Amino acid sequence: MRWTCFFLLLACPGVCLAADGSDAGIPPTSGDPALATLDALWRDRGDPVKAEEGIQLGQAAVAAKPDDVDRMYRLARATLWVGDGEENNDRKQKLGRDVWDLGDRMAKARPAWVGGHYYAAAGIGIYSQAVGILKALGEGLESKFNQRLDRAIELDQRFQNEMPLIAKGRYYFELPWPKRNLGKSATWYRKALALNPNNLRATAWLAETLWRDGDVAGAKAQLAKVAEGHDPDPAEDARVKSIAKKIAAQMEKEGAR
Numbered sequence: 001m002r003w004t005c006f007f008l009l010l011a012c013p014g015v016c017l018a019a020d021g022s023d024a025g026i027p028p029t030s031g032d033p034a035l036a037t038l039d040a041l042w043r044d045r046g047d048p049v050k051a052e053e054g055i056q057l058g059q060a061a062v063a064a065k066p067d068d069v070d071r072m073y074r075l076a077r078a079t080l081w082v083g084d085g086e087e088n089n090d091r092k093q094k095l096g097r098d099v100w101d102l103g104d105r106m107a108k109a110r111p112a113w114v115g116g117h118y119y120a121a122a123g124i125g126i127y128s129q130a131v132g133i134l135k136a137l138g139e140g141l142e143s144k145f146n147q148r149l150d151r152a153i154e155l156d157q158r159f160q161n162e163m164p165l166i167a168k169g170r171y172y173f174e175l176p177w178p179k180r181n182l183g184k185s186a187t188w189y190r191k192a193l194a195l196n197p198n199n200l201r202a203t204a205w206l207a208e209t210l211w212r213d214g215d216v217a218g219a220k221a222q223l224a225k226v227a228e229g230h231d232p233d234p235a236e237d238a239r240v241k242s243i244a245k246k247i248a249a250q251m252e253k254e255g256a257r
Contacts, residue, residue: 034061038074045081046235054078062102069109069116076102076119083126085239093130099123103148114155118164121149125167125174133176145171161236162192166202173209182213200231200240208247216256223248 038061041054058075065071076099083095103120110116124145128136136142149171152164169188172181189206192199207222226244231237 032068032070034064035070035074038071038078042074042078043235045078046238051078051082055082067109069106069113072102072106073115073119076106076115076123080119080122080126081235083123089130093127096123096125096127096130100127107148107151112155114152114159114164117148117155118152118159118167121145121152122163122167124148125171129174133174137176137179157191158195162195162199162202165189165192165195166199166205169202169209170205173205173212182209185209186213198229198231200226200229200237201243203229204240204244204247207244211247211251211256216251219247219251219256 034057038054038058041050041057044050045054055075055078058071058078061071062068062075079095079102080099083092083099086092086095100120100123103116103118103123106113106116107120108116124136124141128141128145131139149164149167152159153168157165165188169185169192172185172188175181186206186209189202189209192202193206196202203222204226207219207226210216210222211219223244226241231240
């Protein structure tokens with residue numbers, strides 16, 4: 001039912017919205033009911049099936065209106081979410097490339113908006129994780145990543161819960177020696193936390209940075225904050241707490257005291 005309805009509303013906005021009752025009461029963004037369907041799937045993305053459906057319907061929406069930035073944004077958002085959690089490197093690489101391309105298209109269409117620059121950088125980040133950081137550096141992706149991310153930071157540091165700042169912190173953590181800089185990594189996470197002390201993703205990744213920099217007590221304190229904290233977005237809350245548990249387990253495995 002959802003797919004039939006979705007394709008009808010792609011061609012005829014206003015037709016079939018909430019026909020199955022699941023989207024009732026959700027106002028369409030920018031007058032485009034296709035966006036309401038994609039936003040509903042986004043809220044339910046903690047279910048992997050819904051997360052994948054968000055990509056599939058997003059691709060259909062963008063195919064119907066290739067220059068629509070609002071549709072590209074929903075597709076980039078859904079694709080990045082799946083790519084962030086993807087363990088198969090071949091698929092992760094493709095998802096990252098897709099987000100990168102969507103981000104660049106959005107940035108070209110709306111250069112003064114943070115979203116395109118951020119998603120292009122985030123896509124490069126996911127792509128680089130998949131192919132390997134050393135290979136990514138060899139491909140010259142570091143400058144491409146920083147160019148886009150720095151522009152996002154200039155435009156709006158608070159975009160999507162301080163993600164431009166958090167991405168910068170993760171960048172300094174992920175780099176191999178001698179480029180890796182844990183002090184700078186922690187600084188960028190703390191910038192995010194200065195804007196939002198309840199940002200669980202910044203807190204979890206700050207914990208990992210502190211641990212790798214020798215501050216085990218500080219890392220454990222940050223992990224405790226994650227365990228006690230709550231993100232109002234259930235999917236993000238679950239994902240970040242899973243990240244924190246993996247960090248804690250690795251610390252224990254390596255004998256962090």
